[in-house]
Amino acid sequence: MSQKIVIDARGAYCPGPLMELVKTIKENTIGTVVELLSSDEGSIVDIPKWVEKANHKMVEIIEDDGFRHFVVEIGEKKQRRRRR
Amino acid sequence: MVNKLAKKLKSDQVDISIIDPHFNHVYQPGFLFTMFGRDKTRNLIKDTRDMIPKWVNAVEDKVTKVDTENKLVHTSEGDEVKYDYLVLATGARIATDTAEWWDDSIHHFYTPPAADRLHEALQSFNKGRIVVSIADLPYKCPPAPIEACMLMDDYYRKNGKRDDIEIVYTSPINRAFSIETTNIRVEEYLKEKNIEFKTLFNADYVDTEEKLIESLEGEDIDYDLLVMVPPHRGHQFLIDSGIAEGKGWVPTDKETLEVKGQEGIWAMGDCTDIPTSKAGSTAHYQAPVIAANIVSAIKNKPKNKTYDGHVQCFFLTEFGKSMFIDFNYSTPPKPSPSRKIWWWLKRGFKPLYFTMIARGRV
């Protein structure tokens, strides 16, 4: 684990905590740990689903006072399958 | 912002300057109409100087650097403007240059000429698959790409081509629209209108020769016409001035709207990194907070006004109907079903915007 980035997305409904996470993961590299704070109820479903589909690792989900910490480690990003 | 400040202060007390390289004030929600030929670009643009008091100093120039230590704004003409208080409201830059695969065959509706060009493309499109996708996050007006899909559906139904045209929307998250309460209705409308939506699809690469989009999640989609929300960035001078990093969004306290790590600087609208919608209504509700706090700072009083995350948006579902959403940091929206009344309010909003809202009267 090289570094940890904390995103405070509490109170974010739109564009939403998942979008904040995707944005951060897109900008960083494999092994980086991202901790997302979210008070949005939908995150408990959205975040693990996207993390799995996009090949990253859900390290832990910590319950806090009215929000959750989602700790994600960036995995290998899927290879582009360019046809040319 | 200038109007809200000018209302609270007198010309013999303060100097207010507004610096902009051009004083074309563009009503961007109108792009959703010009792209379908339902409005003209020239009707969306007014001169900012006609909307502010005459005593405000309008400097037609581009900011190239902010010297935060000496409280000076440098411009491209080589001028220096001294400030005690500074408000950054430079919006988002449409940054197609940051996607190495972007070329002119990819359409969008985020600038006046792009929306006009898209109108021509939609008019001459007769058969095949239109994909509406998102190049990067964040972007202005989160409902806009879904509104574009639903209006396309109506446009092609009305001109009799809909049976030969497939409309596909790709969503970066696991539902069509980010706010769950609103999404329930949005997905119903998309299904009703036979608009396919692919979720968890974050566009990563477009092969414009093969007409194929690939996602970060490892999927791809073919298209005949691609309409893509372009990448957005903050402005370079903000990075050069040490105010912002990375993509250039200004680190801003989401309640006080003060720029983090700076003294006497506030930020509002699309240029901030606040986790809420990049929308005109966001800026509208932020302006009075900043104005009140600047006045308090001038009078050596505590700066106690805060922004609660208030955003309001129309959400067009067809030509003639719209939803309306209203939310803040603590209360998610409870959208009404799509209604004619909201459509008429949206249609009437542009004149209201230019005569009342932009002039700080409401």
Ligand SMILES: Cc1cc2nc3c(=O)[nH]c(=O)nc-3n(C[C@H](O)[C@H](O)[C@H](O)COP(=O)(O)OP(=O)(O)OC[C@H]3O[C@@H](n4cnc5c(N)ncnc54)[C@H](O)[C@@H]3O)c2cc1C
């Ligand atoms: C298709 C579309 C539909 C939309 N629909 C809605 C809607 O229904 N409701 C809603 O609330 N919002 C909507 N929006 C979003 C809304 O238009 C923006 O959020 C709003 O314009 C943001 O205002 P702003 O002042 O932050 O930025 P802008 O309006 O972009 O203004 C930024 C200003 O900064 C100036 N500037 C830039 N760089 C410099 C520099 N270096 N020096 C000096 N000046 C500079 C620019 O010239 C410009 O005048 C929509 C946007 C689009 C594209």
